[in-house]
Amino acid sequence: MQTEIGTDLKRAAQLLEQGELVAIPTETVYGLAGNGLDPNAVARIFEVKQRPFFNPLILHFADWEDIRDYVAEIPEVASRIAAQLCPGPITFLLPKTDKVPDIVTAGSPLVAVRIPQHEGTRSLLRQLSFPLAAPSANPFGYVSPTCAEHVLHNLGGKIPYILDGGPAEVGVESTIIGFAPETILLYRVGGISTETLSDISGLPIKDMRGEKAENPSGPGMLKSHYATHAPLYIGAINTLATKFPGKKIAAIRFCDTIPEIPGLTQFVLSPGGNLREAAAKLFSVMRHIDNSGFDLILAEMFPEEGLGRAINDRLHRAQAIFKDELPQS
Numbered sequence: 001m002q003t004e005i006g007t008d009l010k011r012a013a014q015l016l017e018q019g020e021l022v023a024i025p026t027e028t029v030y031g032l033a034g035n036g037l038d039p040n041a042v043a044r045i046f047e048v049k050q051r052p053f054f055n056p057l058i059l060h061f062a063d064w065e066d067i068r069d070y071v072a073e074i075p076e077v078a079s080r081i082a083a084q085l086c087p088g089p090i091t092f093l094l095p096k097t098d099k100v101p102d103i104v105t106a107g108s109p110l111v112a113v114r115i116p117q118h119e120g121t122r123s124l125l126r127q128l129s130f131p132l133a134a135p136s137a138n139p140f141g142y143v144s145p146t147c148a149e150h151v152l153h154n155l156g157g158k159i160p161y162i163l164d165g166g167p168a169e170v171g172v173e174s175t176i177i178g179f180a181p182e183t184i185l186l187y188r189v190g191g192i193s194t195e196t197l198s199d200i201s202g203l204p205i206k207d208m209r210g211e212k213a214e215n216p217s218g219p220g221m222l223k224s225h226y227a228t229h230a231p232l233y234i235g236a237i238n239t240l241a242t243k244f245p246g247k248k249i250a251a252i253r254f255c256d257t258i259p260e261i262p263g264l265t266q267f268v269l270s271p272g273g274n275l276r277e278a279a280a281k282l283f284s285v286m287r288h289i290d291n292s293g294f295d296l297i298l299a300e301m302f303p304e305e306g307l308g309r310a311i312n313d314r315l316h317r318a319q320a321i322f323k324d325e326l327p328q329s
């Protein structure tokens with residue numbers, strides 16, 4: 001199959017109406033979209049992404065009002081958060097109605113809904129009579145795509161069309177929240193910070209990322225994710241670098257460089273020390289390093305605040321599959 005990159009919303013809409021998959025831009029990362037009400041299109045998403053069926057998908061809508069037919073109940077605090085943050089990088093887990101096919105939620109009674117903040121994709125959604133199911137448009141387990149070229153590199157030949165909406169502005173996935181009485185449940189840290197969620201809701205935020213869910217579908221359950229092919233380790237870069245003599249090493253730094261070490265190339269995400277800018281660059285720097293022949297990647301810890309939490313989360317998940325290989329000193 002020939003994969004085309006373009007900006008033709010009509011073409012994208014036609015393909016989606018025919019049950020085909022189209023990669024779409026969002027403010028967080030690019031999504032691999034299909035008709036969220038068509039179980040065959042949704043099954044094809046799992047197939048193309050090589051994603052296990054137990055891991056459910058987010059439904060995307062143009063406007064918050066559009067979710068009504070698909071969610072059985074909206075807590076007052078969810079509406080309040082949505083009024084301030086939608087469209088934006090936040091996903092809500094809410095009880096689903098029968099209109100949502102079970103394959104979308106992997107059998108869970110909750111459906112994930114999100115209003116992406118990308119005008120092209122929102123007008124595409126307005127042209128369609130169905131929401132779009134869309135996971136990040138990367139092969140399962142790999143770094144998420146933040147521009148059309150990343151998608152082409154990973155999924156070229158597998159989907160007919162990539163809607164090019166420019167580089168993703170936020171660069172890390174949406175924050176995912178659920179609701180318990182007087183509590184916000186945090187399932188994934190992302191584009192909206194926990195500080196912002198506490199401010200708007202006035203409620204305690206319970207971090208569910210370490211929780212053992214009854215079923216393995218929770219987003220926090222996949223410890224290893226976003227992984228580069230080159231091994232990635234987190235810690236003090238000058239100490240870690242001494243464990244790998246003779247290797248070609250890439251270092252991911254927040255805002256400054258450390259004194260030169262032979263074999264080490266440093267990538268600074270935000271010289272001005274801005275965590276938003278760093279988050280927006282993270283995945284494309286990880287991909288660039290991965291395609292540049294480095295033997296391994298070392299990353300420092302970022303400040304645990306604002307978008308720094310999402311950056312640290314992605315780095316730790318990228319590290320998880322390599323951790324056991326770290327040479328002991």
Ligand code: TXA
Binds near residue numbers: 031173
């Ligand atoms: O920013 C984003 O959210 C991007 C863009 C494309 O919208 N999408 C995205 O989708 O990151 P994905 O599939 O890569 O990650 C969605 C996460 C998964 O970890 C999944 O387990 C969780 O959301 N999720 C989806 N539906 C769920 C549900 N019903 N219950 C629990 N977790 C759910």
Ligand code: MG
Binds near residue numbers: 135
């Ligand atoms: Mg993903």
